[in-house]
Amino acid sequence: MTEPQEPDNSTRRPPAGDPVERGGGLALDQSASAAAYDPASVKERSGGGAGRFWSARRIPAGLLALVVLGGSGLLLYDVAAVRAHHPAMQWRRALADDLAERPLNNVWVVAGAAVAVAIGVWLIVLAATPGLRDVLPMRRDRPGVRAGLDRTAAALVLRDRAVEVSGVQSVRVRMGRAKVAVRAVSHFRELDDVRADLDTVLGTGIEELGLAKPPSLSVHVRRPAKKG
Structure with missing residues (x-):
């Protein structure tokens, strides 16, 4: 799904405690965060990790x-x-x-x-070098068993989770080895509320993927581009 272009007057989320003028003043067009999700804590709870898969080449x-x-x-x-x-x-x-x-x-x-x-x-x-960058190693919960998850499949799973959040019109997920970048468009609800729900849902989704090295999460939410 293609993402509309950002409007020129988009702003980032102000620091906590700063007032935001509403109705006739400055409107919040974008909410961005590094998310409350902590990959280090997920890794500690998950136990041992696993090395990357080597390509036969x-x-x-x-x-x-x-x-x-x-x-x-x-x-x-x-x-x-x-x-x-x-x-x-x-x-x-x-x-x-x-x-x-x-x-x-x-x-x-x-x-x-x-x-x-x-x-x-x-x-x-x-x-x-190992190669096979598109395969993300999963946790080795059982000795002698190795599993990997395709990056495209992982991105689709997180995208399906994100579109279920109320207020999300469209979403784009880029799944990297070290970072998950999520850009969503919300057509109603407060952007901060939508972003907070995405933080929670996607953080849980990444944890449930069972990756050996959980990536960090970055979430950006904005309004659709104005027509005309």
Whole structure:
């Protein structure tokens, strides 16, 4: 569901205790908070955590294996041919002659070295990082059992919870690994009241997801954009 653009005169929620003028004065068009929900307390109550899931990365591994197999097989065949008193392949002689004539600061030499370094760094990153960023690890309540929750599915669950709050016209949920950002549009009720209900409902929803590392929650509520 697309979110209307924010009006230019939108304001944030004033600090507690500050008066807000109503009727003929300044109207509150937006209510924002970091939410009363505390992910640290949820983690303490939930017990032990779980590490991230590691991606198998079959495609990069398969491509690398094919390149290494083809290159090493071709080089081994050429070396064996030279040992058998046959001339080396034309491409290897031409490559050796070309590299011998080019200086180290040649554009093609530098470009080739940069590509090789980039590929090497990419392979190291793939080998050293877990991957599968879209899978959120869940708590390990039972030994030997691991479970994960897709980020899109988690966002849909929280969105369904949010639209049930009275006064919410539309809502958009962005589920990150460390933070859940919720932007809602309310067409009636006080914005502070709607935001407080969203804090409570979504905080409970995140806790019930059973994530090993519960994310923080940020809730923003505003009025629909004025037409015309």
